[in-house]
Amino acid sequence: MFSGGRKYRNNEITVYWKPDACVHASYCYRELIEVFDPGRRPWVDMNGASTDRIIEVVNMCPTEALTWKWNDEDKNKDISVDQTNHVVFRRPELLEIKEPDNQENPVSVKIMKDGPIVIKGDFTFQYSGNKKAMKDGIISLCRCGASNHLPFCDGTHRKIGFEDK
Amino acid sequence: MDTNDDRTSSAIVVVIDGGPLKITGEIILKDLKKDITDNPAEVLLCRCGRSCNKPYCDGSHKN
Numbered sequence: 167m168f169s170g171g172r173k174y175r176n177n178e179i180t181v182y183w184k185p186d187a188c189v190h191a192s193y194c195y196r197e198l199i200e201v202f203d204p205g206r207r208p209w210v211d212m213n214g215a216s217t218d219r220i221i222e223v224v225n226m227c228p229t230e231a232l233t234w235k236w237n238d239e240d241k242n243k244d245i246s247v248d249q250t251n252h253v254v255f256r257r258p259e260l261l262e263i264k265e266p267d268n269q270e271n272p273v274s275v276k277i278m279k280d281g282p283i284v285i286k287g288d289f290t291f292q293y294s295g296n297k298k299a300m301k302d303g304i305i306s307l308c309r310c311g312a313s314n315h316l317p318f319c320d321g322t323h324r325k326i327g328f329e330d331k
Numbered sequence: 332m333d334t335n336d337d338r339t340s341s342a343i344v345v346v347i348d349g350g351p352l353k354i355t356g357e358i359i360l361k362d363l364k365k366d367i368t369d370n371p372a373e374v375l376l377c378r379c380g381r382s383c384n385k386p387y388c389d390g391s392h393k394n
Binding site: 272273274275276277279283285287288289290291292293294305307308309310311312316317323328330331 | 341342343344345346348352354356357358359360361362363374376377378379380381383385386392
């Protein structure tokens with residue numbers, strides 16, 4: 167079980183259920199027994215009504231027992247105040263926190279055993295007179311000397327049996 | 332061909348013609364033997380496959 171209670175999804179939204187927050191106001195099953203049926207297991211059936219109707223009823227819950235969010239995280243950035251039980255108002259910890267994109271990605275240089283050098287992140291890449299600013303980029307560079315696409319790896323190291331000793 | 336881009340990055344990866352790969356700036360290097368080398372000031376990595384000190388360059392490409 168997911169640590170913050172239970173969650174139920176359809177293809178558009180996820181509904182979160184936090185049992186210890188419920189005060190049994192009963193809006194959910196009085197309004198929409200097709201979805202919220204305390205006598206059934208699982209008690210929430212996300213196929214029982216349209217997404218709009220499920221959102222409408224979840225927003226009636228007076229506590230944070232029932233909350234919801236869009237599965238498409240981008241849509242969770244623009245929620246109106248009348249969507250009272252969207253997780254942004256009730257349980258913001260359930261939103262994925264995304265790092266702002268203006269930060270520089272650290273550069274990782276990984277030596278693959280018997281294979282290429284793989285470089286990832288934000289860096290300046292210079293070869294044969296070219297100069298490129300890589301943003302969240304990835305390149306794989308030949309270490310065996312036998313690639314047909316130097317300086318890049320083309321997998322030839324396997325054919326020639328290149329080995330790190 | 333030069334890509335004109337005002338954005339600067341602290342790490343610079345340079346393919347030296349007929350020589351090694353030179354990397355300067357802030358990087359995290361994952362070596363074969365040691366797990367991680369943090370922020371080496373400059374590193375020269377073998378591209379010819381002949382170094383006796385792989386993954387580092389030892390000048391063998393000149394021979």
